[in-house]
Amino acid sequence: MLPAQPNQSLIDGLACLQTLASSEAPIGSREMARLLGLEITRVNRLLKTLAALGLAEQDERRKYRPGPAIHVLAAQSLFGSGLLRRAIGPMESLYAFGHVVALGVLWRDKTAYLFHGHPSHPASHGLGHERLYPAASSGIGLILLAHRTEDEVRALYADPPVRLERTIPPEEVVPDLDGTNGLLARLARIRADGWALAPIPGSPNRTLAVGLGDQPDAGIGVSGRFGDHQIDELLGALHDVADQIVQKEQQ
Amino acid sequence: MLPAQPNQSLIDGLACLQTLASSEAPIGSREMARLLGLEITRVNRLLKTLAALGLAEQDERRKYRPGPAIHVLAAQSLFGSGLLRRAIGPMESLYAFGHVVALGVLWRDKTAYLFHGHPSHPASHGLGHERLYPAASSGIGLILLAHRTEDEVRALYADPPVRLERTIPPEEVVPDLDGTNGLLARLARIRADGWALAPIPGSPNRTLAVGLGDQPDAGIGVSGRFGDHQIDELLGALHDVADQIVQKEQQ
DNA sequence: GCGCGGCGATGCTAACATAGCAACATGCTC
DNA sequence: GAGCATGTTGCTATGTTAGCATCGCCGCGC
Numbered sequence: 001m002l003p004a005q006p007n008q009s010l011i012d013g014l015a016c017l018q019t020l021a022s023s024e025a026p027i028g029s030r031e032m033a034r035l036l037g038l039e040i041t042r043v044n045r046l047l048k049t050l051a052a053l054g055l056a057e058q059d060e061r062r063k064y065r066p067g068p069a070i071h072v073l074a075a076q077s078l079f080g081s082g083l084l085r086r087a088i089g090p091m092e093s094l095y096a097f098g099h100v101v102a103l104g105v106l107w108r109d110k111t112a113y114l115f116h117g118h119p120s121h122p123a124s125h126g127l128g129h130e131r132l133y134p135a136a137s138s139g140i141g142l143i144l145l146a147h148r149t150e151d152e153v154r155a156l157y158a159d160p161p162v163r164l165e166r167t168i169p170p171e172e173v174v175p176d177l178d179g180t181n182g183l184l185a186r187l188a189r190i191r192a193d194g195w196a197l198a199p200i201p202g203s204p205n206r207t208l209a210v211g212l213g214d215q216p217d218a219g220i221g222v223s224g225r226f227g228d229h230q231i232d233e234l235l236g237a238l239h240d241v242a243d244q245i246v247q248k249e250q251q
Numbered sequence: 252m253l254p255a256q257p258n259q260s261l262i263d264g265l266a267c268l269q270t271l272a273s274s275e276a277p278i279g280s281r282e283m284a285r286l287l288g289l290e291i292t293r294v295n296r297l298l299k300t301l302a303a304l305g306l307a308e309q310d311e312r313r314k315y316r317p318g319p320a321i322h323v324l325a326a327q328s329l330f331g332s333g334l335l336r337r338a339i340g341p342m343e344s345l346y347a348f349g350h351v352v353a354l355g356v357l358w359r360d361k362t363a364y365l366f367h368g369h370p371s372h373p374a375s376h377g378l379g380h381e382r383l384y385p386a387a388s389s390g391i392g393l394i395l396l397a398h399r400t401e402d403e404v405r406a407l408y409a410d411p412p413v414r415l416e417r418t419i420p421p422e423e424v425v426p427d428l429d430g431t432n433g434l435l436a437r438l439a440r441i442r443a444d445g446w447a448l449a450p451i452p453g454s455p456n457r458t459l460a461v462g463l464g465d466q467p468d469a470g471i472g473v474s475g476r477f478g479d480h481q482i483d484e485l486l487g488a489l490h491d492v493a494d495q496i497v498q499k500e501q502q
Numbered sequence: 503g504c505g506c507g508g509c510g511a512t513g514c515t516a517a518c519a520t521a522g523c524a525a526c527a528t529g530c531t532c
Numbered sequence: 533g534a535g536c537a538t539g540t541t542g543c544t545a546t547g548t549t550a551g552c553a554t555c556g557c558c559g560c561g562c
Contacts (some may be wrong), residue, residue: 075358107327162488
């Protein structure tokens, strides 16, 4: 829903910032331009502006990475979001199953994690360490995609603007959208089910995930090795936790 | 350090976003313009652009508050920052003193908290719930201000661009900068000491804080009721934790 | 219920902030 | 050292953006 006069500089500047914040490695200005499909000079100027604000900085090879003001933005957006604050208590009950517990959101065609913790570590250690993950390979990503329109999903994969390097599985592959085995059909099934189950490539583990509320902006999931006979119990717990989080939101 | 051609739209758009994310209450577009000293139409357009991106949304009274994409930004900036991930483990040792433990950063003339937790609650509950606090009244804010140049401090208080409403103490007051009892003299003492001690108005509590590293972008502190005789021990522990965090950063 | 004031938002158009071309300095690889 | 890719800037044209004027909406006080 674009306004009468959208500000393209702000849109593109935020794209640079979000890409930078999400990247595991520093990014050069020309590389960023290629990633986002924008003109080189323009991107350089946006990055230099972010650097002036402290939100970016250059390393010894002149590539850009997040700068000191990113800590400020993290504090502010955590406060403004309030989701982690509301979710983290109820989610602790999921540790009893002995699997990884995660809270994620959708960014373009990827899942970004607000929380991703394992019962063998304190809950506080699940913060800010998990890299982006292709949404179509992630339980949380799938449940969130399932609540997007077909057009929205098509647009995400038509020309994915950001293709960050990954050094570990899963490979970055554009999924087939159409046909019986296509992503859209899969999302329709997930939508009807109200939950998503995704295998983790190269691992015996899988993720079971549900969305928060009817129009979820975020999802929660458990990842680990569990049998089909355990799915109902896990689902019950996930839905219970999801309901608790949603109710906290409405207080 | 401004680049050759800074992008003012990006600068002002980010100011709107950061103000919105930090505010306890929704803000109208004209109010935002007054807060930031910008022209009304311009701010409306920036806010509408943020809304189109999902980073803002309007409530039933048409005022703006953070939108669903703020969760995405929170996840991304937590990942990009890495500070909470590194700090939260070492900081847990401070709970033994029985006081509030906090990790904060400086935003304009205010302290923003990445973490602010009490030993009676799990560490995971210290996240994203503490509102902005005037820096000159905050131990963490003071130690961070002490590492800014005199010109930077003067600029912060010359015409503070953002004056968010507060419904609880402390009052928003522009501190006297000059003179024996002025803020600048106080900051000089804090800089020489390497730590800051600040009373909490209307409370018997105080905050003892240190910065992380030699040029701190963030600070940690403990708040509570403690006697002067306990300061050395608390300082030792704070410095120890600060060193651990800084060392994690350099790995 | 009405009037007023403040609000959020838009169309239009001038203008100026910005974009892009060309060029330069720097860094890396062979 | 040469070649290529990189990050960056000055200059200038241009089109994105800013601001004026206006409109519809909302809340408050009488």
